[in-house]
Amino acid sequence: MEDPWKREFEFAVEVEIRKAGESEIRVMTKSCTVDLVTKTDERVEKIIIGSLKEEFGEGTHCFIGEESVAKGEACVLTDKPTWIIDPVDGTTNFVHGFPFVAVSIGFAVNKELEFGVVYSCLEDKMYKAQKGKGAFCNDEPIQVSDVQDIKKSIIISEHGVDRSPEKVTKIFSTMQKILCIPVHGLRGSGTAATNMCLVACGAVEAFFEIGIHCWDIAAGAVIVKEAGGLLLDVNGGPFDLMSRRMVSANSDTIAQRIIKEIEIFPVVRDDAL
Numbered sequence: 001m002e003d004p005w006k007r008e009f010e011f012a013v014e015v016e017i018r019k020a021g022e023s024e025i026r027v028m029t030k031s032c033t034v035d036l037v038t039k040t041d042e043r044v045e046k047i048i049i050g051s052l053k054e055e056f057g058e059g060t061h062c063f064i065g066e067e068s069v070a071k072g073e074a075c076v077l078t079d080k081p082t083w084i085i086d087p088v089d090g091t092t093n094f095v096h097g098f099p100f101v102a103v104s105i106g107f108a109v110n111k112e113l114e115f116g117v118v119y120s121c122l123e124d125k126m127y128k129a130q131k132g133k134g135a136f137c138n139d140e141p142i143q144v145s146d147v148q149d150i151k152k153s154i155i156i157s158e159h160g161v162d163r164s165p166e167k168v169t170k171i172f173s174t175m176q177k178i179l180c181i182p183v184h185g186l187r188g189s190g191t192a193a194t195n196m197c198l199v200a201c202g203a204v205e206a207f208f209e210i211g212i213h214c215w216d217i218a219a220g221a222v223i224v225k226e227a228g229g230l231l232l233d234v235n236g237g238p239f240d241l242m243s244r245r246m247v248s249a250n251s252d253t254i255a256q257r258i259i260k261e262i263e264i265f266p267v268v269r270d271d272a273l
C-alpha cells in the first residue's frame with residue numbers, strides 16, 4: 001500500500017535538528033525558576049516549524065511547539081495533520097552540560113500518531129518509527145526488553161518542574177515504593193523523549209511520569225509502540241497524549257506492577273492550558 005505520510009516522515013528526519021548544539025546558551029525561565037528555556041530552544045523551534053511550513057504549507061498542516069505554546073499559541077490536537085515538536089528536550093541538561101539532550105518531532109493525523117523522530121544530539125543517535133513499520137536507532141531495528149520480572153527491571157521516572165511540596169512528596173513516595181519492590185535500579189536521563197527511546201531499545205523496562213507535555217512524548221510514543229512496547233495512562237486506562245500522564249513499558253506485566261504503586265496527583269491537561 002502507498003505510504004501517505006512518507007514525504008513528511010523523511011522530511012522530519014532530515015530537518016535541521018543537528019544545529020541544536022551549536023549556538024551560545026542564553027538561559028531564561030518560563031513558568032517558574034526551574035523551568036528553563038534558552039535562545040536555542042526558540043531558535044531550533046523556529047527553524048523546524050519554518051522548514052515544515054515552507055515544505056507543507058500552513059493551511060493543511062498544524063503545529064504544536066513547546067516554545068510557541070509557551071508564548072500563548074493554542075495547544076489543541078485536531079484531526080488535521082499536526083506536527084508536535086520539542087526543539088530541545090532536556091533543556092536543564094543542555095544548560096548544565098549534562099549530556100542528554102534531544103530534539104523530538106511527532107506527527108499525528110485524526111488524533112492518531114503516525115510517526116516519531118527523536119534525535120539524541122550528544123550521543124548522535126537518531127531514533128525513528130512509523131506506524132506499522134518498526135522502530136530504528138541509527139537505521140538498526142530496535143526492540144523492547146523481554147524482562148517480565150519487575151525485580152529484574154530498571155525503571156525510569158522524573159520529577160519534572162513542578163516543585164510544590166505535595167506533588168514532590170507523591171513523586172518521591174512513588175519512587176520509593178518502586179525502588180523497594182525492589183527493582184534493579186531507578187534512573188532518569190532528564191529528557192522524556194530519550195527516556196522513551198531507552199524503553200524502546202530495551203535498556204530499561206519502563207518510563208512513567210505525571211506532568212510531561214505532549215511535545216515531550218509524541219514521537220517517543222510511536223517509537224515505544226513500534227519497538228513492541230505499550231503506553232497506558234497512570235491509572236491503567238488508555239493512553240491520552242494530551243493528559244500529561246503516561247506509563248510506557250516493555251510489557252503489560254511491568255506496566256501494571258508500576259501502576260499499582262503510582263500516587264496520582266492532578267495536572268492541567270495540555271489542551272486546557
Ligand code: IPD
Pocket residue numbers: 066086088089090091092158159160161189190191192193209211212213216
Ligand atoms: C522536560 C524533560 C524532563 C521531564 C519534564 C519535561 P524540557 O522537558 O522532558 O525529562 O521530566 O517533565 O518538561 O522542558 O526539557 O523540554
